[in-house]
Amino acid sequence: VALAGKLLGVRVTIVMPEDAPAVKIEATRGYGAEIVLYDKRKEVREEVAERTARERGLTMIPPFDHVQVIAGQGTAAKELIEDAGPLDFLFVPVSGGGLISGCAVAASHLSPGCKVIGVEPEAGDDATRSFRTKTLQSCRNPDTIADGARTHSLGKLTFPLVLRYVYDMVTVSDAELARAMLCLWERMKIIVEPTGALGAAGLFERGLPVGGKRVGVILSGGNADFKLIAKYF
Amino acid sequence: VALAGKLLGVRVTIVMPEDAPAVKIEATRGYGAEIVLYDKRKEVREEVAERTARERGLTMIPPFDHVQVIAGQGTAAKELIEDAGPLDFLFVPVSGGGLISGCAVAASHLSPGCKVIGVEPEAGDDATRSFRTKTLQSCRNPDTIADGARTHSLGKLTFPLVLRYVYDMVTVSDAELARAMLCLWERMKIIVEPTGALGAAGLFERGLPVGGKRVGVILSGGNADFKLIAKYF
Numbered sequence: 001v002a003l004a005g006k007l008l009g010v011r012v013t014i015v016m017p018e019d020a021p022a023v024k025i026e027a028t029r030g031y032g033a034e035i036v037l038y039d040k041r042k043e044v045r046e047e048v049a050e051r052t053a054r055e056r057g058l059t060m061i062p063p064f065d066h067v068q069v070i071a072g073q074g075t076a077a078k079e080l081i082e083d084a085g086p087l088d089f090l091f092v093p094v095s096g097g098g099l100i101s102g103c104a105v106a107a108s109h110l111s112p113g114c115k116v117i118g119v120e121p122e123a124g125d126d127a128t129r130s131f132r133t134k135t136l137q138s139c140r141n142p143d144t145i146a147d148g149a150r151t152h153s154l155g156k157l158t159f160p161l162v163l164r165y166v167y168d169m170v171t172v173s174d175a176e177l178a179r180a181m182l183c184l185w186e187r188m189k190i191i192v193e194p195t196g197a198l199g200a201a202g203l204f205e206r207g208l209p210v211g212g213k214r215v216g217v218i219l220s221g222g223n224a225d226f227k228l229i230a231k232y233f
Numbered sequence: 234v235a236l237a238g239k240l241l242g243v244r245v246t247i248v249m250p251e252d253a254p255a256v257k258i259e260a261t262r263g264y265g266a267e268i269v270l271y272d273k274r275k276e277v278r279e280e281v282a283e284r285t286a287r288e289r290g291l292t293m294i295p296p297f298d299h300v301q302v303i304a305g306q307g308t309a310a311k312e313l314i315e316d317a318g319p320l321d322f323l324f325v326p327v328s329g330g331g332l333i334s335g336c337a338v339a340a341s342h343l344s345p346g347c348k349v350i351g352v353e354p355e356a357g358d359d360a361t362r363s364f365r366t367k368t369l370q371s372c373r374n375p376d377t378i379a380d381g382a383r384t385h386s387l388g389k390l391t392f393p394l395v396l397r398y399v400y401d402m403v404t405v406s407d408a409e410l411a412r413a414m415l416c417l418w419e420r421m422k423i424i425v426e427p428t429g430a431l432g433a434a435g436l437f438e439r440g441l442p443v444g445g446k447r448v449g450v451i452l453s454g455g456n457a458d459f460k461l462i463a464k465y466f
Contacts, residue, residue: 023419182459186256189455191422222422226415230463 001061002033013058015049021147021193021225040141044152064098065155074102078110080216086111088213093198093220094118094127094169095149097158103218104165114216115167119202121146121177126153128169131162145174145232148195148221170208172201178232180204184219194229196221234294235266246291248282254380254426254458273374277385297331298388307335311343313449319344321446326431326453327351327360327402328382330391336451337398347449348400352435354379354410359386361402364395378407378465381428381454403441405434411465413437417452427462429454 005012012033016025017040028035038048053060062069076099077090090107092100097118104116120128124142130153138153154162172180177194180201184192192200199217203210238245245266249258250273261268271281286293295302309332310323323340325333330351337349353361357375363386371386387395405413410427413434417425425433432450436443 027420185424185459186457187260189424191418191424224419226418226459226463230459 002028002031006032013052013056015045015052017045019147021223021228023225024223027223040150062155064096064101064151065157066098067157070098070102070105070157070161072102073099074104074106076218076220077103077106077216080218081107081110081114084214084216086214087114087216089203089208089210090114090116090216090218091199091203092116092118092218093146093149093195094120094162095124095146095195096151097127097154097162099218099220100166101158101161105161108165116165117199117202117208118162118166118169119198120169120171121149121198122171122173124149124151125171126151127162128171130154130159131166131169134163144194145177145229146195146198148193149198170202170206172198172205174232176205177201178229181224181229190219191222191224192219193221193224235261235264239265246285246289248278248285250278250383252380254456254461256458257456260456273383295388297329297334297384298390299331300390303331303335303338303390303394305335306332307337307339309451309453310336310339310449313451314340314343314347317447317449319447320347320449322436322441322443323347323349323449323451324432324436325349325351325451326379326382326428327353327395328357328379328428329384330360330387330395332451332453333399334391334394338394341398349398350432350435350441351395351399351402352431353402353404354382354431355404355406357382357384358404360395361404363387363392364399364402367396377427378410378462379428379431381426382431403435403439405431405438407465409438410434411462414457414462423452424455424457425452426454426457 002012014028014033015036018037036052092103094100100118107114107116121144123144124139126137126139129137136153136159140152142150181192181194181197184190184197184200196219203217235245247261247266248269251270269285325336327333333351340347340349354377356377357372359370359372362370369386369392375383414425414427414430417423417430417433429452436450
């Protein structure tokens with residue numbers, strides 16, 4: 001968003017928790033955005049963002065619960081299937097559900113029968129519980145290395161899309177997630193942040209019956225803070 | 234070499250120091266090569282490799298001092314210049330000098346006037362001293378994070394090529410090298426091992442007059458051992 005604003009000449013303000021990865025904060029500032037930090041133990045980011053937008057007369061860009069955001073995030077699966085052909089499985093990271101909603105909608109049209117598997121961190125398993133119980137569940141500031149998946153719950157738009165289009169949900173521990181991420185770094189030479197490696201961790205660690213199948217994995221986000229992550233190795 | 238051997242059905246034996254990055258040893262074994270480890274405090278790798286080749290009747294593939302190896306490594310600069318057009322500067326990591334010899338020869342033909350700058354770790358500055366004094370200098374098992382640049386000296390073929398085609402040599406400290414590498418990882422999302430980041434470190438840290446110029450950097454090698462490197466952050 002910061003880069004888009006810079007390219008389009010639009011002033012951008014971004015709300016982030018104080019403990020966001022330093023590399024993300026620096027990169028966002030580097031693209032010219034103003035950053036509003038908040039203490040996530042005391043405030044909820046949606047409230048901080050809404051208050052900031054109201055006070056300053058800004059247009060709010062929500063992180064996931066918006067049809068255009070969902071559609072845009074779904075282009076990841078669209079491009080993957082267009083490049084790779086039909087899939088049997090597609091593993092997707094889940095936080096607020098925008099990415100998986102868009103990807104699952106895209107897969108259902110472009111690769112009917114593809115089983116879309118959502119992957120969450122164990123500590124922030126609200127979407128998995130929501131999926132199982134068919135009732136929206138939440139969690140508050142889950143403690144996980146997957147800092148992008150600390151969202152409290154699925155959204156008004158994404159929850160019904162997840163129920164309708166997603167085949168199953170699984171969770172992974174932080175240790176499993178760190179292991180999967182290190183494999184992506186060391187063997188595939190791709191920098192993926194913990195949250196972005198959730199799909200790969202679900203594939204590597206949950207032993208789903210994918211042998212001989214055509215499997216896609218959405219990798220998403222490269223704001224890896226090496227100084228923070230090093231302690232997990 | 235291990236992968237090439239696997240693809241071609243040729244048995245491969247690789248000589249590595251005991252303290253080579255674990256990821257490199259595992260990946261090489263994973264490609265089906267046999268690995269001969271040696272203690273670099275007691276033995277010299279060229280001697281270990283020659284003895285192993287003699288005892289087992291193997292053909293030796295030297296790491297840098299061979300015309301075909303030099304020509305092959307020079308394709309890095311050839312492809313870069315073909316893609317990007319003529320350059321004013323080209324920064325290249327230097328260990329045994331194969332990569333920079335090939336790249337400098339390629340640049341001299343495809344981009345005449347391009348200044349090729351070789352970059353070495355401070356602790357293993359034998360090529361820089363050789364370049365300055367025009368006499369082959371060596372160092373023994375230099376202590377540097379750039380494990381691929383611990384070669385003792387330039388070779389019989391590479392030293393005259395470096396003297397003839399390289400414009401200048403610079404050195405970087407391990408701290409500068411780690412900083413440059415982290416920048417490549419965090420901002421460019423490219424996994425480059427310390428040795429492979431030498432060229433970038435020379436560009437970022439030495440303050441050469443490159444403003445407004447067309448600058449190329451050869452990045453080489455992604456066998457980064459995160460557990461080892463984490464201590465430099």
